[in-house]
Amino acid sequence: MTDTATDFDVMIVGAGISGIGMAAHMKEKAPGHSFAIVERRDNLGGTWDLFRYPGIRSDSDMHTLGFDFEPWKHEKSIADGPSILEYLDRIVDDRDIRRHIRFGHKVISADWRESDARWHVTLETGEGERKHLTANWLYLGSGYYDYDEPYDPGFDFGEFAGQVVHPQFWPQDLDYSGKNVVVIGSGATAVTIVPSMSDKAAKVTMLQRTPTWMFSRPAKDALANFLRKILPEKTAYKITRWKNITLQDFGFKRARNKPKKMAEALHKRIRKSLGEDWDMAAFTPPYNPWDQRLCLVPDDDLFEAMKSGKAEIVTGHIKAFEKGGVRLTDDSFLPADIVVTATGLKLAVAGKIALSRDGVPIDLAQHFYYKGCMFSNVPNLAVVFGYLNASWTLRADINSDYICRVLTESRRRGVDVVEPVLTPQAEAAIEEDDIFDFSSGYIQRSKSIMPKNAVAYPWRLNQEYVADRKRMQDDPIDDGLLAFRQHGANARSADEQLEAAE
Template sequence: MSADSTTPSHVDVIIVGAGLSGIGAAYRLQEQCPGKSYTILESRSAVGGTWDLFRYPGIRSDSDMYTLSFPFRPWTNRKAIADGHDIRTYIEDAADEFGIAQNIRFGHRVLSASWSSEAALWTVTSQVGEQTVVQTASFVYLCSGYYSYDGGYQPEFPGLSSFEGQVIHPQFWPEDLAYADKKVVVIGSGATAVTLIPSMADDVEHITMLQRSPTYITTLPAEDKIAHVMRKVMPAKLAHRAIRRKNAIITIGFFQFCRRFPKAATKLLLGRAKRQLPDGTDMSHFTPRYKPWDQRLCIVPDGDLFRTIRHGKASIVTDTIRSFTPTGVDLDSGEHLDADIVVTATGLQVVAFGQLELEVDGVKVDPHNVYVYKGLMFSGLPNFAWCVGYTNASWTLRADLSSQYVCQFINHLDAKGYAFGMPDPKGASGQPRPILDLTSGYVLRVAGQLPQQGTESPWTIRQNWLLDSYDMRRTDLDQDMVFTEKSKVSVPA
């Protein structure tokens, strides 16, 4: 079938994903391109994206909510590090408040997008139940993030089938999981693991974080006291804007400090951790092999992880797995960890372009062969953008800039009489680099499948919101672009 009764067969813009990025993109389209029609295609049955998918105990933001929330809708909850439920509610309320919800089509799993230069159109194919829905659009904007919703990364553990307990991946947490008075082992040392440990510790018999190698962990207050004061004395929108800028500057400043002075940053981070841990703690469990911000830092609000360890409710073991046994896990050191439940917090499965099959004029697109342009468009892909947030700061800071650029680009096409435009198909010159500038395992595993970036603007993703904000207001919409006029194509009415 070509479309169903509620899904328009053609719109100006198709947005894929109804999470933070997708709802923010829709708002910007309504604000900056008021004459354009759009549809949001969401594979799930609810708004929220990440914050609807993940339901494990303690799920929370790993950035402060004044920068993770929308700049156009103030965050009013007292918590700066917010629970997943509150974030999901915030996204839902924004979609309702700005009339975006009526343009969302749930249960639409986008499978492919094929571009025709002759018609200046994308043909987008979605799976809806047992049926196929086909739509066309002048512009496609992917706001579905860069990890698979189908499953996380699951290593092959020797002897796993012999384990008589339960094995849970956080991405698919059972609602009825009974873990009270159980022995729990959480495999991993990232944001999910450091969230699960303090959230489960009061109910279990004991919980152990089993890590192959440590991660840098830092404490932030769960509530921003300065923000509370600013909200009392300033109008809501002005306060939100000021707090957002304050927190963004602090985050960027600390990132630059870590990159420029890694030894001093290491000393600072480990010193803060040591002061919150029991006397005599072996700090090798908290000392990573890499420099600060070569991988994302883990945030623990009010030091909850350290407090849990200090109270003896949890422990950390740094080792590698020899094999699972019926009663737990044997480690290469010879130690055995008893477990009734094992949680494999082993990371995400990163994918390019939301796993869509892309074609341009009948030629299949290999994501690894394209270069990112200004952080969101790609060499040789017409009227197409992929929203990729910052790795060193809140996702929404970059997502909102990307959405504003998409709107500027669409308006530029109309103003100049262009049907479509694309970054130079030749891409960047010089030595390419991965699009995600991190050494995390979830990035390195798929580096050969992701788009690349160059070394010079505009063919890079710069991890600096202040500079990107400045450039976005003065961006050259013609730089390294190739445009085709409407008079040369069969543009639909």
């Protein structure tokens, strides 16, 4: 490293949806800024390259999980993993982004040095070599969960003689033909795996401790496919995207305002799929709809597998793992040759990168979110943490657009440091809020490591995309909280800049 040259204006961490989205936005909206994407894996796609379990698919429609700038052209709006990777590959190649990606580069640490207004980043290659690069900005598109280890519920598999598999590390050569499979869990992963494995397995049992609210919808969006036949691709996509965002927003707010009505509607839809005589106990959680994320059942695939007898849902608690299966506390026994532990993810903040400022560690749990994009009193750092009640990419798009405008404004002013300033006095007056109003286990387990959240915008991570989009687009960049300065002798402190703005 030299003291005169910065390697990149922006270092993007992660070549998944968030990172590729930022690169594409920069190509269009901040073309004068240099960037690189560093990706720890050997392929792009993030989640969609990592997970290889049967049936891997989106649980959001691709007209909102897709980017605002790139229409989704496939017939199915609930897409499988390979189709999503194909979509991302096309974007990377069409926009000449691939040459900016450095695969096999894992970010270990990043130290912000005020003396030269750069992040000094330490990376490790696949060969174990350490590298050092610098960037004026760090944009974290590293996702929200731990890539190295999933959540471990602490099962003792005791005498179980079969194979135990976690969806995050699915073996390529797993043969489950004619075998009894028990999938532990009731979230989106389990709901995907069960019907997908039922075609070859003798039987697949979804063992749930607690039911999950489910809703069914066609994998194909009839209106989207119709509009694509009669309208230009981008126009059809824009209309479908607006429709799906509006319906999602309406559905979420209805669930929160009238949970009983929403529960009745969900049960009615399941009864239509399974038949009136089916016991709804397995589909009746002890919490209201959208207190946790709803599980999507595309084309009734799970319900069809259940009706065929190839799949079932059992609600119960595990007593012990025995040689040939799983014993429950009510003494019932589930035969199993394979146990799939779809027990959830372990959340991670900032890709587990050791962040510091002039050598002093940065604990993001002690900083407030700023517009769901940056952090209080941390310069030149942006992040994407998608919506829990909508598609991840919706936040990725608005955050990328916003940071591109911040970059452009910084260059116009001739400055190189941008920091959301929160004085101790102002912070003392903030009323804190629960960062996630969701009861999901993986959310509750991670609260201690998550950044702070305020009741009032902008010091919060919102869960309202429509409101966020309007604010991010319409509110002035210079809002009196975001301090712009030039590092070095002429730079004023963040506190002085805030006082001047006031």
